[in-house]
Amino acid sequence: MEVFGLNLTLQRLEAPAPVWRARVTAADWVPAAMVVREAGGRLLALWGGVQAATVCVAYVLADGLLWLELPLPSGQSSYPDLAPVFPAASRMQRAAADLSGIFAEGAQDQRPWLNHGAWPTGYFPLRHTTEASQTFPDALLLDYAFVRVEGDGVHEIAVGPVHAGVIEPGHFRFSVVGEKVLRLEQRLGYTHKGIEQRMTQLPPLQAARLAGRVSGDSTVAYAWAYCMALEAAASCDLAPRAVWLRALMLERERVANHLGDLGALGNDAAFAFGLAQFSRLREDWLRLAKEAFGHRLMMDCVVPGGVAADLALTHITQLSQQCDAIEREVQTLRSIYEDHAGLQDRFMSTGRVSPALAAQLGLTGLAGRASGQAHDLRCDHPGAPYDSLQVKLASQRNGDVAARVAVRFDEVFESLRLIRQMLAELPAGPVRQALCLPEQASRGAGWVEGWRGEVLVVLELDEAANQHRIRRCHFHDPSWQNWPVLEHAIMGNIVPDFPLINKSFNLSYAGQDL
Incomplete structure (x- = not known):
């Protein structure tokens, strides 16, 4: 061909x-x-x-x-x-x-x-x-050879890999004049855990639990992508209710992370009120997830062949009512954020990535959509149930912290709409079926729009004579594309703005260190 x-x-x-x-x-x-x-x-x-x-x-x-x-x-x-x-x-x-x-x-x-x-x-x-x-x-x-920037008044600031907060390790080497950043170079890889090697040592059905732990804040996305790849390799068609419940959990994962980030972004701009309010909303959101799905982050809820458990009718009502309550409060908080002059002064024009640079460097996910890259798998190649939900793309073009905040707000509201619609139209039927792996070698791919961007899992299975059968399983996080762009986003900004810019991307260390 x-x-x-x-x-x-x-x-x-x-x-x-x-x-x-x-x-x-x-x-x-x-x-x-x-x-x-x-x-x-x-x-x-x-x-x-x-x-x-x-x-x-x-x-x-x-x-x-x-x-x-x-x-x-x-x-x-x-x-x-x-x-x-x-x-x-x-x-x-x-x-x-x-x-x-x-x-x-x-x-x-x-x-x-x-x-x-x-x-x-x-x-x-x-x-x-x-x-x-x-x-x-x-x-x-x-002795890692960092790129050196030389000139009058240029000096280096080394940050990490151990940080003051309870966060993952990463080293950031700033070359600055005064407080203006001329260049940033990252060194990551500290959270390499040997996941891809370990996957080859596990039976395919058991490996789903490890897939859901590649990056904890994206456990639903990774588990779904892995199970999608495994089910494709096994030529398995899922029951509609199972697919809808997976999407429901994925959208709840998206909302939970956006709520956390919106609060943290307010805090990084010295607006502690925002952190307090969004943290309260996120905690309420996670507590109901624990009650309805059995785990705050919905870990191990997506399993090969479907989902671990069905939703009770009472939980369907509670989840829908919570969407209404959260939406009202987030609308109020968005107005407060937009009307707060000090907050907008920190957000606007800070950490800007132009659409042209974003396209050149491959910026993806929510950060890409804030820089004019109108890509969302739920819109571009929608599988069930997104093919019947008509997802509205959230997009901005200014590419600064303010734009990435705006995309998060828009995506929260859209996810709340999707969750309500999925709860109202949830198909009847089973939520899990037995998965029969083929005797011969096979391949599959899972491709899911996680809250950061596209999560990809490619899976190769050996023939049945192999004890463990997974020949190769590769995980891809959108942070691979976006970490290098963060180096460009900070250029020309001042050092104190780095935490704000960094949080506006909120990239995964573990997701790309594997």
Whole structure:
């Protein structure tokens, strides 16, 4: 089949969203990326394989998701660099090098990303057949080469990786003149837990619990994406009520995180009243989730074949009534935020990412929508039940903290509307069915619009003779695209504005460190 001017044999994967897979040659690897970019497509994820060396990439196109796989010849561990075409590929390539031992040939940045110097020489976690030497890397791995900015009055401020609050570790190296930030460079990877290696050691049905713990604030999104990939590999169609309950939980997860962030953003601008009020609303929201679903964050509620438990009729009424109450209070709080001159002075024009820069760097999710990137999987490729709910896209173009706050408010109101509609139209029927895995090797993909943006899970199952069966499972968080953009958002701003800008993105450390 002729695709992008290339002769590709496409395989349509079973999934709620359209997903195609094809193999390419090294000669077609970069040309395919360039044609995707020229067609308005986006890079979603890049990852390495196991055992037999491969590198894979997922592109978002107008028609769906394209999963390309490049097998590397025996003894070869390099492939063409995609960073000049899609800058967001750089860190993904560095992670693939650390995990799979495959390298982007000619890449400008080949510093280790996940390997902080504690791994034995020659150790690549996803290469099961690799014998790791007991000698450790030289000091170059431990002495990370940050980019230096020099000039009159330029100095560095090092922050982290250990922070004052109870937050995940990350190191931020600021180059500043006075308080003006000239450059920010991040070093992450401190929360690498070996999740993708561990997935290959678990039976597929049990691995769903680990998938829901990739990033705790997105447990529903990750669990759904993993189960979607597993169910696609097993050619399993879910009962409608199970799918609607998953979407209901996903929207409640979105509201919970937006409420928390709106309060924290007020607090970072010295408006403690906002933190107090939104924290109260979020606590009420989580308490009812515990009562209705059995867990405040709805962890382990999405399971292979459906959901763990049905909703009681009394809880359906309570959830709907809570949406009405929360909506009234958030409308009042939005008016207070918008009318507060001091708050708006801190929000407006701070941490701006222009639509052009956002498109160039691949900014995605709610941060992307605040910078004119009108992408939302619930609107672009809606699966059930979103195909019948007519989701309204929340979008801004100014790309500053104020715009990201506005998108959060709009998404809260839209999610409340969706939740009420789902509760009113919830189909009858079972909520879970047994999942029968195929005897032969199979593949699946799960693609979900989490509260930060698109969550992708790609899954490869071995044939049934393999004890554990998961050959490869790759998780992708939208933070991969957005962390590098944060480095640009702070440029030209003052150091005290960094916590505010950082919180307006609120990216996941754990989601991209894996």
